[in-house]
Amino acid sequence: MRILLVEDEPRMAAALRAGLEIKHGMVMDHVTTMADAEMVAGNPGYDAILLDRQLPDGDGIQLVPRLRGRGVTLPIIVITAKGEVPDRIAGLEIGADDYLAKPFVFDELLARLRAVMRRPNDLRPNRMVVGRLAFDQAARDMLVGDTPLDLTRREFLVLECLMRRAGRMVPRAVLMEAVFGFDDEIQSNALDSHISRLRRKLEAEEARVVINVVRGLGYLLREAP
Template identity: 40%
Template structure:
């Protein structure tokens, strides 16, 4: 999943980026409200973690403009304020959830998982297709015969496939969602991770496969 983090406190931003990347998220970070809106217009994000108190444009204004443009990306608001009125205002303006600083890292990750699940209609943290299950909390890919704990990019590639079964996903989309728009990574790196995942699916005796469509992309399909 791809996260946009809008937080002007640099030390906290660094800590949150490290936490999110450790939990297999791709993260872009911005430090003011105007930059947040710019990134949201150009990027495709699964969730926005948005601080209220930011320079140039505060988080509530960012949220209002975002919703006015019809952008429904899940938004988790962060603030040092604990007043009920601020929470109510943020939720009424379209925030999906609210977290007051200081917060525990476990609670932050749980709330991010919750707002992204509600957006996609998921009821649990487990994605399944065929006899394969991908656990979004433990990062394990499993079947009745065993399991593998996936590394960061492997997990993100598999998650994108599992969220979009039977859909052709262009190679460029993998690069944009996992490595980022500004990445200089070449297209063939996607094939490297697809190859890793194919071997794991084979070892798990999967009833599904990653299908390659030449010069187009990849899709997750049931075995014939």
């Protein structure tokens, strides 16, 4: 899961990065202004936006209709110190999916984030299965049979991206966007190293899946013959 955070307060941004990336294995890109957010929000690969209101270049909720007008349908959660009822109503009526007042408990933010990801029109199955490998989207678990697969955060993100597109070639650029934030320092062979370790773990656990390389283009996950 890849999140775009629009927040100009360094301590809040650092706390959210620690919670979402380190503790829950998500990728988070961080910008501090509406202008920067508008530039990157339309990029493929984001699953949701966390948006502060009090930004250096204006009220963050004004970004919502601008993004919606460009066809950006990502779930948007406004996180702000402006938590009075009229403020919450204004945020929701302008097109945000949820509104959370600061200070908040991190677990509540996480629950709300998961809730907006479960839209009624999202027809994806909650549990994806290829061979003996299963991805439980709600619990965010990778299982072989009933046994959790021991993965690093990056390995999980690679496998999640491949599972969501099982049977189809996933371009390298899509995998890189799913796994690495734009502030990460990335070595040229980083993705290939993660794929190599994943193959070994899946084979050791007899997951009955293979990750094929499509030379020069990307990777494909499929059930083993």
